Amino acid sequence: MSTAVSAKHSDAASLVSNTIGEITRHIRAHELGPGDRLPSEAALSRQLSVSRTVVREAFSSLAAMRLIDLRAGRRATVAELDYGAMSLVIEHGVHTEQITVQQIYDVRRTIETRTAMLAALRRTADEVERIRTHALAMRENVQQPEQVMEHDLAFHHEIAKAAKNPIFSLIVGAFERVSRQTWPIGWRTRPSDAEQLEMIQIHIDLAEAIETGDPQSARDLMARHFDESVKALLAAGIA
Amino acid sequence: MSTAVSAKHSDAASLVSNTIGEITRHIRAHELGPGDRLPSEAALSRQLSVSRTVVREAFSSLAAMRLIDLRAGRRATVAELDYGAMSLVIEHGVHTEQITVQQIYDVRRTIETRTAMLAALRRTADEVERIRTHALAMRENVQQPEQVMEHDLAFHHEIAKAAKNPIFSLIVGAFERVSRQTWPIGWRTRPSDAEQLEMIQIHIDLAEAIETGDPQSARDLMARHFDESVKALLAAGIA
DNA sequence: TCCGGACAACCTGCCAGACAGGTTTGCCCA
């Protein structure tokens, strides 16, 4: 696998990409925020002297990146930050064998040891509650892997949120689609009840460290969690 | 600013989004890799029983996320991993005031202390050469901020590449567009020659640590670099 | 046999016009 990651020079002077530029410029120039409405397709079509087809494709592209929201009959609106697009990029990388699962774990470890630390420092009572609930729900539903996975994902997500930096949420979210596909593999490498509970216990301990407000301990537990996971994956021959 | 980051449930059963799904499924099912060709618009149109317009918008959306490459007259091809889409998402977040510059620095610090460490462990001779060249070029062109910035960005990018994990390159690249806009602000907070050279010296030292293969020192230098930068930004009132 | 060039078939970029629904707005009536 090559580690080349490029960015095409997007001065591709096609009408559609120019139109995309005009629309983002419009958002910036008018200081639009999430929920604010954009001009209609027909209006932009006239204004930029291109066909509605071109404007539509531009809107469609922006919607694909989740920069705007589109709904039938309604005007396009500026969207809230959303990790959907990044999620697709990562998934694409994995499926085209440009990214390995192990590389994802390394990045997640790097990011999530930080979110755990920050969460321990910045979490609110509500957030602690949600984090702990998910950790405990993992143990309660240990017989239903599907449930365990959902609470596991939500657990990590809530920690990222509690870190109070939306970019961390964005990145953690970006791995969600792929995680949903690789998670069962990791689970299967822990066939005994004891091993499963041990893995879940780390989550519970982590929730407690965040509740106590112990960043060092939260950091270490998250690091251990990922170290164990990678070890399990390697043992299963995923490398 | 809210820290909410959502992902719309994309079961939007529109023809276009279904078609996007079909195309990504096609890539996965046929195990296509970068450069491989996709069916023509007309063929997909017949195959999925939708108009060419719909297929075009689907292609256009995928191209916006840089999952495929489109060129006139040519068939669409599977694209290499590319941070263009992620870059736009981040930029959008900043312009709509959902992300602050300081939050970006925190994430970059988290990611890049890791890339510096890994680069020190995994770099090849060629990579060391490129990294050092950029660091030295910063010093040589110290009178032309534009040049300094370009070499600075390239410096960080090369380190990410040397870490041999494409996801790190992806993330570092994702911040490039925004960095290009905020970099001059940081530069202005270092008005004296001495301060500028001091900041550049860290880069040179870092290049050396990576060359020597000293991960601990590389890590610390990168951390210091970001700490200084944040301090400068705060002093300038960007917070 | 091999190479190069020209031509035909194919493909994409863009456009105009049209129609079926869903949404918004404003007006009118109670």
Place this chain on the structure above:
DNA sequence: TGGGCAAACCTGTCTGGCAGGTTGTCCGGA
């Protein structure tokens, strides 16, 4: 003043068409 209805507006999708770039093939010459 408040509620409801109809018209105006807007988006999703389709058809058909033309210009211009690309690809592949085939034939003639070396």
